Amino acid sequence: MKLALLLFLVVATTIAAMAQPFKVARPLGLIEPDIPLDRPLTPELVDLGKKLFFDSSLSRTGTTSCATCHDPKFGYADPRPRSISDGGLIQDRNAPSLYNVGFLPSVMWDGRFRTLDDQVLDAFNDNGEMGRNVDDAVSALKSNPEYVALFRQVFNEDPTAENLAAAVASFERTLVAGNSPFDYYLFGENERALTSLETTGLEVFSTKGGCLNCHDVFHPKFNTLGGGLALFSDFRYHNLGVGYQWGRFRDPGRYEWSRDASEWGEFRTPFLRNLTLTAPYMHDGSMATLDEVVDFYNRGGNPNPNLSPSVHPLYLTSSEKAALVAFLKSLTSPEAETVAHDAGTLIRPWYQKATKSNK
Ligand code: HEC
Numbered sequence: 001m002k003l004a005l006l007l008f009l010v011v012a013t014t015i016a017a018m019a020q021p022f023k024v025a026r027p028l029g030l031i032e033p034d035i036p037l038d039r040p041l042t043p044e045l046v047d048l049g050k051k052l053f054f055d056s057s058l059s060r061t062g063t064t065s066c067a068t069c070h071d072p073k074f075g076y077a078d079p080r081p082r083s084i085s086d087g088g089l090i091q092d093r094n095a096p097s098l099y100n101v102g103f104l105p106s107v108m109w110d111g112r113f114r115t116l117d118d119q120v121l122d123a124f125n126d127n128g129e130m131g132r133n134v135d136d137a138v139s140a141l142k143s144n145p146e147y148v149a150l151f152r153q154v155f156n157e158d159p160t161a162e163n164l165a166a167a168v169a170s171f172e173r174t175l176v177a178g179n180s181p182f183d184y185y186l187f188g189e190n191e192r193a194l195t196s197l198e199t200t201g202l203e204v205f206s207t208k209g210g211c212l213n214c215h216d217v218f219h220p221k222f223n224t225l226g227g228g229l230a231l232f233s234d235f236r237y238h239n240l241g242v243g244y245q246w247g248r249f250r251d252p253g254r255y256e257w258s259r260d261a262s263e264w265g266e267f268r269t270p271f272l273r274n275l276t277l278t279a280p281y282m283h284d285g286s287m288a289t290l291d292e293v294v295d296f297y298n299r300g301g302n303p304n305p306n307l308s309p310s311v312h313p314l315y316l317t318s319s320e321k322a323a324l325v326a327f328l329k330s331l332t333s334p335e336a337e338t339v340a341h342d343a344g345t346l347i348r349p350w351y352q353k354a355t356k357s358n359k
């Protein structure tokens, strides 16, 4: 009898000590994120990735971490129009929010990387965001006993470039955002979750404004494919003319590496969640407010030889424009607001509304 009890205790504690799967929350508006089969999330792996993400000692000068430019206070985006690398180089582009990056089929404004891991490896090069090549970053990790112990616990080996990338990417996959007032309205079928101004804005977004053509929502109401996923992107590349001046693009976008003239000035359709936290907007951070963005679309983007045929003057009235802006603000997740608040940003009035109307 005693032996059976002892055996039971041994088995039970062994099971408890084994890695438990990490469950990514599935908020309203999203499906399960794609987690690589050969690398299931565990709490230890995600914690290690998080620690690395926030650790500025990985950079050359010791002052830059991923979070310097992807700041949780600002929805894991950068309030500076263009980020500055650890080496002091002004980056070409605005750092996008990292919420829902686990759903991306390709990474960066121009989609030049296949996977999140590839992006991490690229951030570590002498001219890259972290100002230091990955071998030096890995040597620094190897000389830090705390990290060596953590990598051994998670990967059964010492730090390597691949493991560093795998851990950071795994943390990124846990950054999901849904549950916004819009999600409660559409997926939760709670008509009171949006104000009448916001529902008018949704109407403009999906009809007269033509926004849904590119900022796609998979729901039977809007898309014949149906489904329950609202990421507000078609994952395709379009030219709106942002940054076009004096007959040229400062940043040729996807053309820069595809060398396909039809992709000149094209950038990937960005997600539209948490916009209230992630200003400024567009690949070059050139628009400070959502009113500016809506005015830009209303006048038909910035005409240039490769302008997308879906971008043309919209003739919206001022009340339609105001409704559209109100709708865009309803795409903020209370969870993202809480993370921003805990990291030091003041909670905005619409956060209060989002939580109240959903009860
Ligand atoms: C110096 C500022 C800076 C630092 C540090 C930085 N990033 Fe970025 N990040 C950017 C900018 C700017 C872009 C957009 C670049 C582009 O599209 O060409 C970007 C893009 C990304 C993207 C693509 C998102 C999308 O929507 O396609 C991911 C993912 C990402 N960064 C993760 C990281 C991780 C992980 C780290 C740390 C290893 C990191 N970044 C460090 C500025 C930074």
Ligand code: HEC
Binding pocket: 205, 209, 210, 211, 212, 213, 214, 215, 237, 238, 239, 240, 241, 242, 267, 268, 269, 270, 271, 272, 275, 278, 280, 281, 282, 283, 284, 293, 294, 297, 298, 308, 310, 311, 324, 328
């Ligand atoms: C032809 C496809 C297309 C249409 C139509 C479209 N968008 Fe966009 N949207 C994009 C692309 C591509 C970008 C990024 C462009 C860039 O930075 O050069 C973008 C950027 C944005 C941004 C900035 C997001 C950020 O994080 O920086 C907002 C906000 C936005 N669009 C809202 C709208 C609204 C509102 C409408 C309807 C009036 C609309 N879009 C119509 C493709 C489109």
